[in-house]
Amino acid sequence: ATTPSFPPLRTLTFSLLRYHPIRFLSFSSAAATTAVEPETGGGAGGGATRPQWKAAIDFKWIRDNRDVVATNIRNRNSAANLDVVLQLYDQYLALQKEVERLRAERNAVANKMKEKLDPSLRQALVDEGKNLKESLIALEEDLVQLTYKLQLEAQSIPNTTHPDVPVGDEESSVTRKEVGSQRSFSFPIKDHLQLGKDLDLFDFDAASEVSGSKFYYLKNEAVLLEMALVNWGIAEVSKKGFTPLITPEIVRSSVVERCGFQPRAQNTQVYSIDNSDQCLIGTAEIPVGGIHMNSILVDSDLPL
Secondary structure, eight states: OOOOOOOSOOOOOOOOOSSEEEEEOOBOOOOOOOOOOOOBOOSTTOOOBOOSSOOOOOHHHHHHTHHHHHHHHHHTTOOOOHHHHHHHHHHHHHHHHHHHHHHHHHHHHHHHHTSOOOHHHHHHHHHHHHHHHHHHHHHHHHHHHHHHHHHHHHTTSOOOOOTTSOBSSGGGOEEEEEESOOOOOSSOOOOHHHHHHHTTOEEHHHHHHHTOTTOOEEOHHHHHHHHHHHHHHHHHHHHTTOOOOOOOSEEEHHHHHHTTOOTTSTTOOOOBOTTSSEEEOSSTHHHHHTTTTTOOOOGGGOOO
């Protein structure tokens, strides 16, 4: 027997349903805060909390589109503080400008030192260069700490949503397209819960005692059906060149953040591991999304 080889990973989305309404769901997200580990800078005052990761954020765009960003924050019920972000960004620009000015002065003094000078003038330049160096070190540390604060605040700003997404609860959702036609029946129909109960496919009572409400044991032919669907799905996508993956069940919280979740927010649905920077995954998208993080992909390698 030969071991099958699979082409590089690609992303897969497919549906087994013949009738599948496609809707743009409304959003009403819980307030979120950025998750970080308590790593601090080395300044005398303790320093700001350092982000676990750094998102590529266009601060100029945020400033130039303040109203759009503010509306999106409000629509998504986010706890992001846009005023603080913009205030920190202005402080960052001013401090960065001052740092660049001191660097230019220090370079100018260094260039003068290369000339033939009187001893008194040389000593004056030495003293000036020393003072500039000390001031620059202090300002550069302040700039680092300010950058941490700015990044942390800005990373709590939610991504901009599509303008066609309705604002509100489930009742505000809009059906955009229906694929196929809904079947009609000449007899009373049963939902999947009733069918499962009649055919002894589910056990909710035992699961509620063991795990709590809304859990179930899958039984008998339902187990065989699920395994058959999984095996059929793997076989079909393997024919198309997709790479089967079984991902880790635990990932670093920074990876969860990069995928758009808030692992340590007040209303999070992500389970975190105490005394660790790791979380349990709720979907394989998270570890799959982290496979190529911090990597630059060239066109010749695509599609993955």
